Structure formats: structure tokens, C-alpha cells
Amino acid sequence: xxxxxxxxxxGKIAAKVRDTVVKEIRPGVKVIDICDRAQAxxxxxxxxxxxxTNVDINHVAAHYCSPMGDTLVVPERSLVKLDVGVHVxxxxxxxxxxxxxxxxxxxxxDAAEAxxxxxxxxxxxxxxxxxxxxxxxxxxxxxxxxxxxxxxxxKLARYVVHAGESIPNVSGHDRHVLEEGEVYAVEPFAxxxxxxxxxxxGPPSNIYRFIKKRSLDGEAKKMLKYIQDQHRTLPFASxxxxxxxxxxxxxxxxxxxxxxxxxMSYPQLLxxxxxxxxxxxxxxxITGDGCEVTTV
Numbered sequence: 327x328x329x330x331x332x333x334x335x336x337g338k339i340a341a342k343v344r345d346t347v348v349k350e351i352r353p354g355v356k357v358i359d360i361c362d363r364a365q366a367x368x369x370x371x372x373x374x375x376x377x378x379t380n381v382d383i384n385h386v387a388a389h390y391c392s393p394m395g396d397t398l399v400v401p402e403r404s405l406v407k408l409d410v411g412v413h414v415x416x417x418x419x420x421x422x423x424x425x426x427x428x429x430x431x432x433x434x435x436d437a438a439e440a441x442x443x444x445x446x447x448x449x450x451x452x453x454x455x456x457x458x459x460x461x462x463x464x465x466x467x468x469x470x471x472x473x474x475x476x477x478x479x480x481k482l483a484r485y486v487v488h489a490g491e492s493i494p495n496v497s498g499h500d501r502h503v504l505e506e507g508e509v510y511a512v513e514p515f516a517x518x519x520x521x522x523x524x525x526x527x528g529p530p531s532n533i534y535r536f537i538k539k540r541s542l543d544g545e546a547k548k549m550l551k552y553i554q555d556q557h558r559t560l561p562f563a564s565x566x567x568x569x570x571x572x573x574x575x576x577x578x579x580x581x582x583x584x585x586x587x588x589x590m591s592y593p594q595l596l597x598x599x600x601x602x603x604x605x606x607x608x609x610x611x612i613t614g615d616g617c618e619v620t621t622v
Contacts, residue, residue, distance in 0.1 A: 329484075330611075332417035333509065337609055337620025339373040340412040340419035344621070347379075347410070351425045353402045357381045358392035360400075360408070361563070368412050376411035376418040377487055378533050378563035383407075385600040387477060387515055389531035389592050394565045403428040405435070407605040413560065416485040420511035421621035422607035434516045434604035437469035441514035442606040445479075445493065449610060449617040451506040458504075459494030462514050466495075472523045474515040474603065475499075477595065482509045482609065485558045504612050513607035521601030528594035535561045540586050545571065545579035550588055561592065 327335070347364045364379040378391040384404050392398065400406055409422040424435045444465040448458050459478075466473045478500070479493030492500045495514050504510075517523055536553050549571055553562065568576060583589045597603050610617040 327415055329417055332414040333419070333611065333620055336373060336376075336412045336414040336417055336419035339368060339371045339414070340410050340421045340609070341621045342371060343367045343412065344408060344410050344421050344423050348408050348423050348425055351400060351406055351408065353400050353404070353427055355400050356396070357383075357390075357398045357400065358396040361392045364408070364410055368410070373412040373414050376413040376420065377561040378566070379411075380409035381406060382409065382603070382605070384602045385597045386528070386594055387474060387525050387597055387603045387605070388595040389533055390594050391532045391563050392565060393532040394568045400427075405431055405602045405604055407603070409605070409607065411487065413485070416558075418482045418487060418509075419609045419621050420482065420487070420607060421609060422513060422605045424604040424606065426604070431602055431604070433469060434471050434518070434602065435606075437466045437471035437516035438514050438604040438606040440469055441466045441473065441495065441516065442512060442608060445512045445514065446608065446610065446617060446619060449504065449512070449612060450615060451504055451612055453504050455491065455493050455500045455502050455504060456497060459499055460497030463496040466514060466516050469516070470519065471516040472519050472521060474517060474523050474525055474597070476524050477513070477515050479510055479512040479607075482511055485560055487560060506612050506614055508612045509609065510612070511607060511609050513605060516604045517597055517601045522598040524598040525595040526598050528596040531592045531594045532564045533561050533592040534564060534589045535559065535592070537587055537590050540588050542582065542586070542588070545573060545575045546582040549579050550583055553589065
């Protein structure tokens with residue numbers, strides 16, 4: 327498959343999964359069921375997960391993924407971000423949507439979505455990423471909310487979710503110039519105006535990524551080879567590995583991979599003042615006179 331065709335196919339699958347699964351989110355539903363449902367649908371539609379589906383509730387802005395045996399359920403009156411990543415032959419689509427179960431917080435969802443739409447209408451080659459961030463910030467503030475200033479969109483490359491360059495959500499950051507043909511995930515986050523508008527590292531997210539190969543033995547060696555073969559440099563969920571390796575030494579082997587720095591753990595990203603967070607995200611390709619959204 328040609329790269330452009332694969333990018334569009336990944337985007338089509340990601341959009342279908344996002345729009346299908348968000349309708350199934352409601353208070354009382356188990357988060358692990360949402361995560362598993364999204365993963366199964368991605369594969370049913372012919373894609374593979376580019377990273378584990380995130381289900382981020384209230385003040386958790388990003389990176390929550392269910393571990394094995396997760397009992398967490400969607401709370402009443404919550405804001406729930408569904409963040410879906412799909413790849414086709416390594417070409418990635420990344421998209422997110424917020425389900426709101428508190429009418430008083432809908433303005434945050436509207437602000438995040440408006441910020442995303444502004445970015446899409448602003449993006450073009452030759453423009454500074456900082457200018458896009460300024461447009462996002464102005465739009466979100468115009469909706470009575472505040473952007474999270476230390477979370478950004480990110481450039482996508484083949485088998486790489488974060489490929490170096492960023493699309494900020496505020497002005498004055500990242501002045502690199504956009505170029506035709508680049509692929510970005512653009513993702514504004516909105517919080518109440520009284521919030522700090524910053525995220526800090528929280529507990530482990532149950533999301534991991536391969537870092538480097540080392541000389542290992544036994545179950546740890548088999549596990550590392552499986553991770554490399556199946557996921558390459560893309561993030562993966564611990565529960566995917568635990569379901570594949572179900573021996574008595576599985577937990578010890580996974581801890582060995584962490585201790586030997588063969589894999590790394592992502593932290594959950596929490597709003598500093600524990601304010602509720604809304605998110606909206608699309609993947610775009612920078613074109614000659616603007617951008618093309620792959621995840622509509």
C-alpha cells in the first residue's frame with residue numbers, strides 16, 4: 327500500500343472506531359471494556375493499534391489505559407476522553423473525542439472542538455507552529471475556557487507516534503515552520519478558566535514502549551522478542567502482554583524488562599489543580615494550501 331493510501335485508510339478506521347465507541351460510553355461502564363472494544367474494532371476493520379486506547383476521566387488529561395483486571399468504571403457527571411490510535415503498515419492516525427455527562431461542562435467540550443477547528447482552518451505550509459498555537463489559545467479563551475499549555479499536538483512518522491515536532495495549544499511555543507507533506511496529530515485540551523492549565527506526571531498509565539534490546543534469558547527474552555515483533559517502536563498496553571504470556575513467571579519477566587530498561591513506562595498526565603479536562607483531536611496532512619484531515 328502506498329503511504330498516502332495507508333494514511334487515509336488508518337484515518338478512516340480511527341474515525342469509525344472513535345464514532346462507534348464513544349456512543350457506548352456511559353456512567354457505570356467498565357473502562358477495560360471500552361479499551362478492549364476499541365482494540366477489537368480496530369483489528370476487525372483491518373488496522374492495528376498505534377497505541378493503546380486511552381480512556382481519560384475528568385482531571386486525567388491523557389495516558390490512562392486499563393491494566394489486567396481493571397475495575398474502574400465511568401463515573402456519573404464525568405468528562406471522558408476517548409483517544410484512539412490506528413496504524414496501517416506503520417502509517418498512523420490519532421484522534422480523540424470527549425463524552426460529557428455533566429451539562430455544566432459542555433462549554434469545555436465546545437471549546438476544545440472549536441480550538442481544533444480553528445487549527446485545521448489555520449494550518450498551512452510556511453506557517454509557524456506557534457501561530458497555530460496562538461489561534462487555538464485565542465479560540466479556547468473566547469469560549470470561556472483555558473488551554474493546557476504543556477500538552478501539544480505532535481508530528482507523526484511511520485511507526486513513530488511522537489516524531490519530534492509539536493503543534494502547541496498556546497502562543498509563544500515551538501516556532502518551527504510547517505512543511506507540505508508533514509503529518510500531525512492536533513489536539514487541543516480545554517479546562518475551566520480557574521484551573522492552572524498545566525499537567526503533571528501521575529501514576530503509571532499501564533502503557534509502555536520498547537527502548538532497547540539487551541541480553542536476557544527465559545520468559546523475559548521471549549517477551550521482549552514478542553514486543554519487538556508485534557509493536558516495534560509503538561506503545562503497547564501491559565494487559566496485551568499479560569494476556570499473551572500467562573505463565574507463573576510472567577509478572578517477574580515483565581518487571582525484568584522494566585528494570586533492565588528494555589521498555590519504558592508512560593505516566594498518566596493529570597491536570598495540576600485536578601480540574602476536569604476536555605480534548606478534541608484529528609490527524610492532518612499539510613497540503614500545498616492548507617491541510618487535509620484524515621480522521622473525519
